[in-house]
Amino acid sequence: MLDYDGDTHLYLQIAEILRRRVAGLSSGHPVPSEADIQGEFGVARTTARRAIHVLREAGLIYTVQGEGTFVGAPDAAPRQPRKIPLYQQIALDIADQIKAGQFQPRRPIPGETALLQQYEVARETIRRAMALLREQGWIYTVAQRGSYVSPKESWPQD
Template sequence: MPIYQVIVNAIKDDIAAGKLKPGQALLTEAEMCATHQASRLTVRRALEVLREADVIYTIRADGSYVGPRDAPQIREPREFEKIAADLAEGIKRGDYGPDQVLPSQLELIEQYGVAKKTASAAVALLREQGWVYTVPAIGTFVTSRDKWPNIR
């Protein structure tokens, strides 16, 4: 049996056994490669077969999920989302006040032990959510309270 088919069967078995539920995120391609000791091309072939059978669906740059498409998505937060959430909590607690500078990208890299891309993505998410604004070559600052997202 081809390796891609072994992967397809394993995912279908996990769905049938309830280990994977509708809307749940699958492992990333890299994680599947490591788990199944398969090439990325082989994993992509397995995912293609599962998509064609409407067992899963893929959202570009986000990942693959167990179908159907209308099921609420279930996935663990990514590292940049965890960092952004941690910083947002700090803002809510008052660790960083309006117009106060957040830690620099280098400080975030050191504090969280992450890559530059991850630190950048965390700050971009905070900006997108309305917690912060960035002044190029100066820094990233907390927005005024009236611009914060709705907090419950």
Template sequence: MTNPSPRGTYLTISEALRARIAEGAYPDGLPSEAEIGREFGVARTTVRRALRALEEAGDVTTVAGVGRQVGGGSQVAPYKRIMTELLDRIRTGDLPAGARLPSEAELSESYGVARGTVRRAVHELEGAGHIHARHGVGRFVGPAS
């Protein structure tokens, strides 16, 4: 068994990551917990404590479906992007009232995301009343969306 890391190691890691953030080293988001753990030779729980310290300080934010981003980043969760784009198509008339939406599989392939991501976006639009499902037939744009 390897020696446990000394107390406060997470603070050292968070400071190292904070310095890299200030240098602009992570424009596309922070590396995964596993990658950070390998780099610093620590357990994932130590990495999580370091990242939590950065989040509490506002240096890092977590975006569902995207990962950890530098605070104030403009990344949007993929399901929200899909929702926004479908809603724009509905509002511009590209998908008029009564039009059938592409299937989950088609949307998944066109957006390059998992079906669960598409399903979440579509479910949110259904909940807002913009589309409705007909069992065994498909999903359709609701009236006056």
């Protein structure tokens, strides 16, 4: 339980709770994402990020960009590497939804904020996925309007 009126910053209180949780976990075990911490404790993303930072600085956890945060040190923690980077997996998922007709040509796809919530990843991961989809021809972006599904004739050939 967080003490909102106490003299200890919320991020330090959350870091201490997380420190106790990860103490019993083996190296390489995933740690809750910033979005998970934000939802569980009802705090701002910055507060969750600062709590993670405290544990990272203490050497209890480490982060791999695009994959997540894990218990231990990167060189000592055995973890299963992803077959493909997370942003590529997200792009593949969205492309599959386009092919399945869930998103129609010349119609908008969910915005960055909606995708952040759906996939619970960092903003940069979503941006890389969107860039890949644009590069492949699945989507196009209209300034100040958003991203849209490309016409079917622009889709990549399987």
